[in-house]
Amino acid sequence: MGKARRPDTPFWVDRAEVAGDLLRLDAEESHHLLHVHRAPIGAPFQAVDGEGTLYECTLESLDRRSAVGRVLERRAEVGELKRPIHLLVGLPDWGSVEQLVGLAVPLGVRALDFVRCGRSEGRAPGNQRLVRLTRIARAGVKQSRRTRLPELRFSGSLGEALGPTPHGTRIVADPEGKTWGPETGDNIQLAVILAVGPPGGFTEGEARLLSGEGFLPISLGPNRLLTETAALCLLSIARNHLL
Amino acid sequence: MGKARRPDTPFWVDRAEVAGDLLRLDAEESHHLLHVHRAPIGAPFQAVDGEGTLYECTLESLDRRSAVGRVLERRAEVGELKRPIHLLVGLPDWGSVEQLVGLAVPLGVRALDFVRCGRSEGRAPGNQRLVRLTRIARAGVKQSRRTRLPELRFSGSLGEALGPTPHGTRIVADPEGKTWGPETGDNIQLAVILAVGPPGGFTEGEARLLSGEGFLPISLGPNRLLTETAALCLLSIARNHLL
Numbered sequence: 001m002g003k004a005r006r007p008d009t010p011f012w013v014d015r016a017e018v019a020g021d022l023l024r025l026d027a028e029e030s031h032h033l034l035h036v037h038r039a040p041i042g043a044p045f046q047a048v049d050g051e052g053t054l055y056e057c058t059l060e061s062l063d064r065r066s067a068v069g070r071v072l073e074r075r076a077e078v079g080e081l082k083r084p085i086h087l088l089v090g091l092p093d094w095g096s097v098e099q100l101v102g103l104a105v106p107l108g109v110r111a112l113d114f115v116r117c118g119r120s121e122g123r124a125p126g127n128q129r130l131v132r133l134t135r136i137a138r139a140g141v142k143q144s145r146r147t148r149l150p151e152l153r154f155s156g157s158l159g160e161a162l163g164p165t166p167h168g169t170r171i172v173a174d175p176e177g178k179t180w181g182p183e184t185g186d187n188i189q190l191a192v193i194l195a196v197g198p199p200g201g202f203t204e205g206e207a208r209l210l211s212g213e214g215f216l217p218i219s220l221g222p223n224r225l226l227t228e229t230a231a232l233c234l235l236s237i238a239r240n241h242l243l
Numbered sequence: 244m245g246k247a248r249r250p251d252t253p254f255w256v257d258r259a260e261v262a263g264d265l266l267r268l269d270a271e272e273s274h275h276l277l278h279v280h281r282a283p284i285g286a287p288f289q290a291v292d293g294e295g296t297l298y299e300c301t302l303e304s305l306d307r308r309s310a311v312g313r314v315l316e317r318r319a320e321v322g323e324l325k326r327p328i329h330l331l332v333g334l335p336d337w338g339s340v341e342q343l344v345g346l347a348v349p350l351g352v353r354a355l356d357f358v359r360c361g362r363s364e365g366r367a368p369g370n371q372r373l374v375r376l377t378r379i380a381r382a383g384v385k386q387s388r389r390t391r392l393p394e395l396r397f398s399g400s401l402g403e404a405l406g407p408t409p410h411g412t413r414i415v416a417d418p419e420g421k422t423w424g425p426e427t428g429d430n431i432q433l434a435v436i437l438a439v440g441p442p443g444g445f446t447e448g449e450a451r452l453l454s455g456e457g458f459l460p461i462s463l464g465p466n467r468l469l470t471e472t473a474a475l476c477l478l479s480i481a482r483n484h485l486l
Contacts, residue, residue, distance in 0.1 A: 079467075106468055226387075
């Protein structure tokens with residue numbers, strides 16, 4: 001009997017389904033492990049809980065249609081950056097929201113707030129869209145082999161968005177700013193909070209609010225970038241300082 | 244009579260349609276200027292030729308359904324980076340190709356080669372797909388207000404792709420590499436050539452070829468990135484050194 005090969009991508013497990021040295025996958029993940037990967041009893045697999053833990057497991061048993069795993073090892077903060085990045089993005093259209101979640105989650109964002117700004121045209125999503133967005137985020141966590149599911153928020157205003165942001169280095173994408181030099185990211189002690197305007201940009205009032213809250217304006221280059229492209233660019237640069 | 248407001252986004256003009264101080268937009272661009280923006284004779288607009296020139300114009304006349312502009316000023320290399328970035332990407336699936344073109348063109352890439360690598364599963368595109376891809380690239384140039392249309396290539400192998408790359412700083416995304424530090428981009432004198440493997444990564448032979456050609460391995464972080472995400476991340480970091 002050949003030794004079962006461990007699937008390359010971890011499986012999702014809710015923290016509530018981890019009890020002592022056993023964990024239970026939900027029906028969808030179980031199906032994937034048992035029927036797509038055809039894992040036999042004893043086969044190795046990994047699970048991730050979205051709260052910072054990767055579990056090295058072997059398939060212990062089947063409980064009805066659920067796969068039960070025995071936890072051999074817990075590994076904390078696998079695939080995570082040294083410090084958290086919070087990204088505030090002026091709410092763009094829905095296609096851009098989904099694209100940005102799909103790309104920003106693997107790039108390590110810890111919290112992503114689509115903020116209804118003065119010039120935002122999009123609207124806060126209904127429940128179906130939120131469910132779909134959470135699925136995209138969860139798939140990004142698994143596929144990219146990180147361990148924390150980013151928090152997704154839809155704040156109603158910039159003031160509301162700034163409330164829960166942590167202390168840390170604050171940067172706003174602004175064509176009038178300086179470029180991001182080595183000194184910009186070198187003293188990140190706590191967290192990075194990045195802000196990118198909606199299509200059409202922040203209003204004057206919003207720009208004043210950001211300035212008053214200590215956001216440093218940083219230029220991303222000599223040409224115009226869409227909201228989602230600017231957000232990805234800024235996130236990639238910040239991420240590189242937190243490896 | 245109010246003064247006509249200049250449209251925010253430049254119009255595309257083929258270099259062959261610029262003669263002395265006059266230029267002629269094609270039917271589609273003319274329609275957009277005349278019927279969407281309702282530009283009257285004398286109205287200001289900008290045109291871009293994809294070869295590095297932005298033209299400041301006024302609408303001179305209509306020749307059948309073509310808008311003819313008078314060139315008031317030519318501006319070279321508007322919206323371009325200080326040095327060119329060439330990006331070699333192991334050919335992914337077609338959706339990823341289109342997504343990457345849509346995002347990499349505004350981020351300033353000068354040449355983008357989707358290379359058929361040993362582990363590539365995608366195939367070189369047919370003519371319809373190439374036409375569509377060129378439209379995406381052209382829209383990206385206009386929307387982002389840069390002036391050079393990047394060259395899009397589909398090399399049949401990594402060796403073929405390396406042939407036409409210029410001299411310059413050579414970097415390959417590699418989880419085993421060092422992180423991109425300030426020194427990595429500080430001595431970019433000529434050009435940057437970035438390489439990112441296809442889904443599944445470069446083969447050993449391809450990795451040896453890149454190493455032999457002087458590509459420096461750079462890690463993009465502690466977790467796994469899809470081909471297109473890694474390419475965007477690396478491009479964003481390199482771009483930031485060329486502002």
